[in-house]
Amino acid sequence: MTDSRETIAAQVRDAAEHKTALQLQGGNTKAWYGRSIQATPLCLAGHSGIVEYEPSELYITARCGTPLSMIEQVISGENQMLPFEPPHFGAPATLGGAVAAGLAGPRRISGGGVRDCMLGAEIINGKGEYLRFGGRVMKNVAGYDASRLMCGSLGTLGVLMSVTLRLLPQPQREQTVVMAETPADAIHKMNAWAGTPMPITATFHDGENLHVRLTGSSSTIEKCQNEIGGDRIEQSEHFWDRVREQTHEMFVPGVPLWRIRVPPSTRPLDLPEPCAMEWNGALRWYATQAEASTVRAIAREAGGQACQFRGPPIDQVFHPLPPALLKIHERLKHAFDPAGILNPGKMYVQF
């Protein structure tokens, strides 16, 4: 539990002065995500510790180097959870890394994404200034929402120092059921159920079987299971961990893994199977050697976006930005980091 913000601010100011590009590093578990860059590491794992946590307030404020696992353990002791069920991708994963990567796990469909839980962030911008945005309360419209802007910005706008996240009570009980479904039927069913008030907190299709996680009292779960069918599986938390951490066999190592976001009811895409689906069909994973341009075109055609999640370094990892949007991105980058020293090129080659 240390507060190293003075040191970090000094390092950033020094880098800004010398125009030294910095590569922000928490637990170094997600460095592969985004474009690959060469820069001086700025180690942030040391800036750690929970600053404030009171269960009745449904939020936690912690320094960004705090291990994600420690946060989850502490709040779990109070029967609370991070609503977005973030993947760790390794034991040293930090809170800051989770927010900067902006990745949500299977619970995204009920708990929201990282940005939906963001209440406030304290950052050091590229000039070494310490800035606070947002706060500790859910309702807060004072000033532009710069704290949500940090989620998923891959450290290109500021060095996260501490964040305040909204928490949710843990469900009383969860039960997963599984049933054999073709991809097309699975998509149809998931979206039909999502239009009903049934308490479904996660869905995963592995190409052949559809897994559905239900939450609530035993009677609620029973009622829903009667409606959707399927067989119960044992130890379902392990199953969802394998989905969240991508240790499930659908996430084939060694083959480029594409993360495609489409409108959830989109029919199966014209890409070589198998495809893993989450988020009621809104998130599709393809382990494929297909050309990047092909994958992108298919995603775009479906009204969605494709990102090469894992794989050999390529120039364009994320969905390309149209010129008008790129211009705004460049200006925002300049607003936060005029010297362009924070993870330059991590997200897009232009900034």
Added chain:
Amino acid sequence: MKMQASLSELTKRFHQVLPEDAVLVKHEQLAPYECDGLTAYRQLPRVALLPATREQILAAVTVCRELELPIVARGAGTSLSGGALPHPEGVLLNFARLNRVLEIDPENRTATVEPGVRNLAISEAARPYGLYYAPDPSSQIACTIGGNIAENSGGIHCLKYGLTVHNIQALEVLTTDGEILELGGKHLESSGFDLLALMNGSEGMLGVVLQATVKLLPRPHDRKVLLAAFSHVRDAGNAVAAVISHGILPAGLEMMDHFTIQATEQYCSPGYPKEAAAILICELDGYEEELADQMERTRQLLKQHQATEVRLANDEQEAELLWRGRKAAFPALGNLSPDYYCMDGTIPRKHLAEVLEEIYALSGKFGLRVANVFHAGDGNLHPLILYDANEEGQLERAEEFGSEILQLCVRMGGTITGEHGVGVEKLDQMCVQFNPEELQTFYAIKSAFDEHGLLNPGKAVPTLHRCAEFGAMHVHKGKLPHAHLPRF
């Protein structure tokens, strides 16, 4: 700055791109727009425009850019912070005619609408599919989705279902450069910075919303409403914290104080316990058995926290009755006083009791009555300061009282505005909440989208100069930091 164009030239230019009846310049035509929900501030625009298509908006904004005319967008004009207050030299862009629901997509659970569509109209259009749009600001019959986005509006149910920002999936935004930005989509999340989040609550300062795609939720299976009465405000505050920390997430959790109870009883007789110091109205929703179980747990918790009475609505009619008083609270209080000033600070729930007690003390100090009726579940206070604008000095006293309340909220770790926005009203308090570097960041964000500063100038973010005058900023040796930078 260009020479100001004459009114006849403006009229001519706008008539070239808009139908005759869409360009308003006469005093009597402009008068309805002189203020929004914050009536203490009034200003006529030079011109008001009523575009009916996106092409007309594009054309109107082009003219504004060429003539360097400030643009203030207006939906239904229900803002409580002056967000839609016209600019004396500018154009008021009224979205009343852009009120079409373009698509309900039940499979993807979205609605695509024009910016002038009323909040409630979206839920009405989605109803046949068993879906609805969750954020429900109190003005939802009238307020528009464009205004909701600008203010990141909340409502009674946002504790469980989120604010506007949580329920917008995609936006088409026009910048003053004439570029159309497509943000988000029917898919979840997008590559790049989260500009979609940034647009929410940006108070019309960054872009003009041309179209919005909102998330629709399935209607809850069932709901239950209860009322709990307390002899002390402190007990009610503690009860709120207890309910939340026991893992219960109400769809709505509202508090009304003694004064408000009296006022609503007089106004519409909802049958509230008149002697109570405070009441809580709690709505839970979910599946039947589970809901019954949660209701029982809530009831016990309230009892444990000294509730003198817990009343459960037995049917939908009784539930409506319990809500009726809460929903009529503002007009009820309005009946008791010629004017009121509605505040909107948010604090961590644990400080509720303490802050309320301090507000009552301030009420004595300023000699003005105050009523508290608010979203207790998310700590969003709405103290209503009652005053009479015709009495010399009362408005100023009310504003000073309000300002002290907001500073108190910031001291308690909260914020100056939970859901009403900064507008023209809380500019000074922004200086308390943010330091010069943070304000500089806001100017830079503004300028990234609206380089020429045409959109809603003078709102939402104070200039450093104003903060220096307000005295809340640290000004070193009489010099403003970064004095060379432009200020909007």
